[in-house]
Amino acid sequence: MPFIDSKGVKLFYEETGSGNAIIWIHEFAADHRTWEMQVRRFSRDYRCVTYNARGYPPSDVPEGGDAYTYERQRDDILHIMDALGIERAHLVGLSMGAYAGMQFAMTYPDRTLSLVFSSGGSGAPKGDREQFKRDTYEGADRMIKEGMVTGSQGLAYGATRIQLLNKDPRGWEDFRKFLSEHSALGSALTLKNYQALRPSLYDYEDQLKQLDVPVLLAVGDEDDPVVDVNIFLKRTLPRAGLWIHPKTGHGMNLEEPDEYNRRISDFLCAVERGTWRRRDGRTEPGQSVFMGDRPKERK
Template sequence: MPYINSNGVNLYFEETGAGDAVLFIHEFAADYRTWEQQVRRFSRDYRCITFNARGYPPSDVPADDSDYTYQMQRDDILAILDHLGIGSAHLVGLSMGAYAGLQFALSFPDRVRSLVFCSGGSGAAPGGRDTFVQDTIAGANRMEAEGMVAGAEGLALGATRIQLLNKDPRGWAEFRQYLAEHSAYGSAQTLRNGQALRPSLHDFEEELAALDVPVLLAVGDEDDPVIETNIFLKRTLPRAGLWIEPRTGHGLNLEEPGEFNRRVAAFFSAVERDRWLPRDPRAAPGRSVFMGDQDGN
C-alpha cells in the first residue's frame, strides 16, 4: 500500500491520471472511497490524489490527542503535496476537508491553485461555541462507547443525510457501510480534538478578506448547519463564488455527482483561463441597487 509520512503518521493515498494535480480531502463521515465518482471523471484530465485522514484506516490511528488537531490536518495536505512533488494543486474539500483546505490556503496560498469548499462549516458559530463543544464531545464519547456500526446508523440517518437515502438508496447504503468500517477511536479523537476545538472561521475574517485564491463555495439548500457560513464566506472572500444546490443535504458530491462534476470542471476551466476574477467593486453589497455614485461608476 502507498503511504506518505506526515509528522510521524502514515497516510494512505491513491493517485489516478496525469496532468495538473487535484487533491480530494474527505469529510468526517467519509473516506477516500467516497470520491470515486469524481476520480473517474477528473482523472481523464488531471492527476487525482485521494487519501485517508489520520485516524482513518488504512492510515494510522495515532494514540495522542495532539495528533488530531486541525493544524495537523492542514499540515497533512502540505506533506502530501511535498511528497508527490506538487508545487500547487486544485483542492477539493468536503466539510471537515473543506475546513482543512481553507486553513491550508490561508497558510500556504502559493500552493493552492483553487479551492472547492463544499458543505463546509465554520466550527462553532458566533455565540454558540460552548454548546457546539459540548455536543461534539458528547457525540465522540457515544461513538467510542457504542462503536462505529451504531455510529454509522445514527449519522447516516441524520437530518442532512436523509436526502441521499431518498435520492439514491444504494449509494446511501454504501456510504453507511464505509462509515461503519471506520475506527471508532480515530473518529472519536477527530471529533474531540479536531472538530470540537478548531476555531470558528469567523475568527479569521481579516485573513479571509485578504486571501487571493479562487474559491467555489458549494452547499445544499437543506444543509442548514452550514448555509450561513457559506454566505459569510461569499461576502468575505474576494474571489469566491457560491453555488447552492436545491433539495440537497451534506454529501453533495454523492447526492448530485453529475452536477457536482460539471460545476467543478467549469470552475477549474475558469481558473485555468484566469477568468475567476475578484468581485467587481461596483457589485459591493453596500452600494445602491438603483444608482451608482455621482461620477456614474
C-alpha cells in the same frame, strides 16, 4: 498499499491520472472511497490524489489527541504534496476537508491553485459553538462506548443525510457501510480534537478578506448548519463564487454527482483560463442602487 509519512504518521493515498493536480480531502463521515465518482471523471484530465486522513485506516490511528489538531490535518496536505512532487494543486474539500483546505489556502496560498469549499462551516456561528462542542463530545463518547457500527447508524440517519437516503438508497447504504468500517478511536479523537476545537471561520474575517485564491463555495440548501456561514464567506472572500444546490444535504458529491462534477469542472476551467476574477467593487453591499458618479471598477 502506498503510504506517505507525515511527520511520523503514515497516510494512505491513491493517485490516478495526469495533469494539474487535484487533492481531494474527505469529510468526517467519509474516506477516500467516497470520491470515486469524482476521480472517475476528473482523472481523465487531472492528476487526482485521494487519501485517508489520520485516524482513518489504513492510515495510522495515533493514540494521542494532540495528533488530531486542525494544524496537523492542514499540514498533512502539504506533506502529501511535497512527497508527490506537487508544487501547486487545486484543493477540493468537503466539510471537515473543506475546513482543512481553507486553512491550507490561508497558510500556503502560493501552493494553492484554487479551493472548492463544499458543505463547510459546521459549528462556525459563535452562538452555536458551545452546543456544537457538547454534541461533538457526546458523539465521540458514544463511538468509543458503542462502536462504529452503531455510530454509523446514528450519523447516516442525521438530518442532513436523509436527502441522500431518499435520492439514492444504494449510495446511502454504501456511505453507511464505509462509515461503519472506520476506527472508533480515530473518529472519536478527530471529533474531540479537530472538530470541536478548531477556531470558527468568523474569527478569520480579516485574513479571509485578503485571501487572493479562487474559491468555489458549494452547499446544499437543506444543509442548514452551514448555509449562513457560506453566505458570510461569499461576502468576505474577494474571489469566491457561491453555488447553492436545491433540495440537497451535506454529502452533495454523493447526492448530486453529475452536477457537482460539472460545477467543479466549470470552476477549474475558469481558474485555469484566468477568468475567475475578484469581485468587482461596484457590486459589493453598501453600493447604492442609483449611483451618482460612475464608480471605478476594482481589479
